[in-house]
Amino acid sequence: MKRTSKLVRFVVIALLAISFVSCEEENLKPTIKEEVYPLHISSTNLSCEHTLDWEALRENGKYKDRLYLIQNQESFDEYIRFDTNLTSCRIDFSINNILLAYTFTRNLNVSQVFDTLWKLSANEYRWDIEYKYPVVVLPAIGELANIIVIPKISDTSSISLQINDGGTIHPSPSYK
Numbered sequence: 001m002k003r004t005s006k007l008v009r010f011v012v013i014a015l016l017a018i019s020f021v022s023c024e025e026e027n028l029k030p031t032i033k034e035e036v037y038p039l040h041i042s043s044t045n046l047s048c049e050h051t052l053d054w055e056a057l058r059e060n061g062k063y064k065d066r067l068y069l070i071q072n073q074e075s076f077d078e079y080i081r082f083d084t085n086l087t088s089c090r091i092d093f094s095i096n097n098i099l100l101a102y103t104f105t106r107n108l109n110v111s112q113v114f115d116t117l118w119k120l121s122a123n124e125y126r127w128d129i130e131y132k133y134p135v136v137v138l139p140a141i142g143e144l145a146n147i148i149v150i151p152k153i154s155d156t157s158s159i160s161l162q163i164n165d166g167g168t169i170h171p172s173p174s175y176k
Helices: 002-028 073-079
Strands: 039-041 050-052 066-070 080-082 096-105 112-121 124-132 142-151 158-165
Touching: 066 073, 066 158, 073 080, 096 124, 096 158, 112 142, 124 142
Parallel strands: 124 158
Antiparallel strands: 039 112, 050 080, 066 096, 096 142, 112 124
8 A cells, every 4th residue: 555655656646847948948938929921120320430432322323212230341342431530439340331321402401301110021121211391391302321230131132212201102122
């Protein structure tokens, strides 16, 4: 009888131990968070004073919207120079990319710029930029450059640019 009682206790303890270990293993499995699109991607502006090479930006003709995905220092240096030698102004291209939009505007007097980067699918993005004007002004075409620092994305990603210029939508350039 004692032997049977010990055997029953041993079996019960073994079963509890097995169930405890299997629960622990389930808790160790990483949970995969499924992305829901469209997804807003956070971005920041360049933190230091910089100068643009406008001639390089106009390479395909003045007043034509263009989008550049900058993934390394060589491409960065082609279009942008920091006005300081501080190393804190440098971009870490191992974790970041830069989006640079060269655009034209209907008016020279832009008062506000709103922009949002959207992830539309696993490999597709859209950068929305909206220019606001303080008052109605006479049309005078100007050029602007918008620059944001974003988390690194694949070089096979498709990125489109949508410009809302005071209510007028520009034809959408893209980067592929």
